[in-house]
Amino acid sequence: MPKLVVLYPQPTDTETFERRYRDEHGPMVHEKITGLRAFSAGRVVPPPNGNAPYARIAQLTFDSVQDMEAAMSSADGQAVVAHALEISTGGPITALVVEEDA
Numbered sequence: 001m002p003k004l005v006v007l008y009p010q011p012t013d014t015e016t017f018e019r020r021y022r023d024e025h026g027p028m029v030h031e032k033i034t035g036l037r038a039f040s041a042g043r044v045v046p047p048p049n050g051n052a053p054y055a056r057i058a059q060l061t062f063d064s065v066q067d068m069e070a071a072m073s074s075a076d077g078q079a080v081v082a083h084a085l086e087i088s089t090g091g092p093i094t095a096l097v098v099e100e101d102a
Contacts, residue, residue, distance in 0.1 A: 001037065001061050001062065001063060001064075001100065002061070002062055002064065002065050002068055002097055002098065002099050003059045003060065003061050003062075003097070003098045003099075003100070004059070004060040004062070004068055004072070004095060004096075004097055004098075005057065005058070005059050005095070005096045005097075005098050006057065006058040006059075006060070006084065006093055006094070006095050007054045007056075007057055007093060007094040007095075007096075008021075008054060008055050008056040008057070008058075008084075008088050008090070008093055009053065009054060009055065009088065009090035009091040009092075009093070009094075010051065010052070010053070010054070010055045010090045011055055011087075011088070011089045011090040012089040012090055013089060014055065016089075017055065017056075017087055017088075017089060017090075018043075018056075020087045021041075021056060021087060024083065024087070025080075025083055025084060025087060026039075026041060028079075028080055028083055029058075029060065029080055032076035032077065032079060032080050033060065033071050033072075033076070033077060033080060034070070034071045034074065034076070034077075035062055035063065035067040035068070035070065035071045036060055036061070036062065036071065037061045037062055037063055038059075038060075038061040039058070039059070039060050039061070040058070040059050041056065041057065041058040041059070042056065042057060043055065043056055044056060044057060054094075055090065065097070065099075068097070
C-alpha cells in the first residue's frame with residue numbers, strides 16, 4: 001500500500017497554521033480525497049538540541065499507486081493540494097511517495 005507523505009515546513013504563524021490545518025485542511029482531505037484508505041497527521045516534536053525542519057507530517061494511504069495518482073490528479077485532489085500550499089506559509093511542502101517493505 002503506497003503512502004503519500006507530506007512534510008510541512010515551520011510556518012510563519014504557528015497558531016494560524018495549526019488552526020487552519022485542524023479546521024480546514026484535515027476535514028478537506030477526508031471529504032475530497034477519493035480512494036483514501038487511511039489518513040494520519042501529527043505535529044513534529046523538535047529535538048532537545050534545536051528546531052525541527054518540519055512542523056507537521058501527514059500520511060495518506062491508498063490501495064495502489066494508480067488509486068493515489070487518480071485521487072491526487074482529480075479536481076478535488078488538486079483543490080486539496082492547492083489548500084496545502086496556501087496554508088504552508090513557511091515555504092513549499094515536501095511530498096514523498098513511500099512503498100512499505102513487504
